[in-house]
Amino acid sequence: MIAIPAIDLREGACVQLVGGSYAEEKVRVDDPLEALKQWRRHGFGTFHVVDLDAALGRGSNADAIFQLTAFERGLTFSVGGGVRDTDRVEAVLAGGAASVVVGTRAIEDEAWLAHIAQAFPGQVMVAADVKGREVVTRGWTAGSARDVRDVLAALEPLPLGGLLVTAVHKEGQLSGVDLPLMREVASTSRHRLYASGGVTTMGDLRALAAAGAYGAVIGMALYTGRLDASAVAREFAG
Template structure:
């Protein structure tokens, strides 16, 4: 199972939010590039970046920090947050990102998103953020009436790089992931599903691996010290059950 340490960017700093609430922010570093370099030294081969300002504004706003991170590491890096048009997709890929994550635009313009997947095969990731099983949008500030498991079926046969499934209720709470919800999502599609939200211990990582998840994003646990990247990487080697 792949592990993607997370760096959330707000005002150029590395922060974490609790349950996507911008009012519940913890600043972990004023130098995100050094944080990224630290993850690489600890064995990370993948890096998940989120532009929190961009998610609210509808366009990426932390590009200086992203450029600094890309210059500091040699990892597969992805970015989500405010990516809602083709020009932005193209510019971010040209910047050196391996793939980009779209969520709100996919929900609001599914046919356009399908066209983009076809134009950039293997480069786009569908970010599905769910609150009580329903898709949340606009930086988690709004909740739709669309069920997450049903929504993903719209793109199940398209050449997406992956699906990131975030359970908002567990995100940043250090109380463990919603393993059953993640298992259900992975079982519903053949695409790689990346579990996000709540990973706190090595056992959480092992449970997700055993549930058949392709990847997992780890954020606050790495910053709070409840889990080291070395421990997480070892736990991720748990034999993965095939999705059914």
């Protein structure tokens, strides 16, 4: 399993939010490149970038994203947040991302998802943001009335690059991961599982690896120093 630092963008800065709430911003790094450089120094080579403003229709951090993906050859980026049309999918991939993460429209428009998955096989990741068991959309502000198991079944035939499953109820709270959820996803889907939400300790990472996760996205625990970044990179950097 690989550990993947999160670089969440808001108003041009790198931030960490508690529970995805804009009112609960706990960490801010004014220059996202500084965050990237910090994680590179520890040995990380794979990163997950999210445009929070685009996800909520409040703006775009496209320039900052391009600066990140163009910083150093050989790094691997997944990029998401507000990717809701084919032109944006193409732009993200052309801009240097290895994979594009689609959430809201992927959940709401299965025909469109099938189209882009076929057009870019292995480069499209679907974000299944889960609160309790319901998959939520639109920057975690809207319910889909769909159970995560039903969503997984619909995604199974597609040539995806993976599933990014975020336990929204754990996000940013440093309270541990939703291991039963991640075990269920790993055991029921053939797609690579990238687990997110609540990673707090090395034990959490080892448990996710044992559960079958391919990757784990880490935010708050790294930015606050709760996790020793060098120790994580030594054991799990990809």
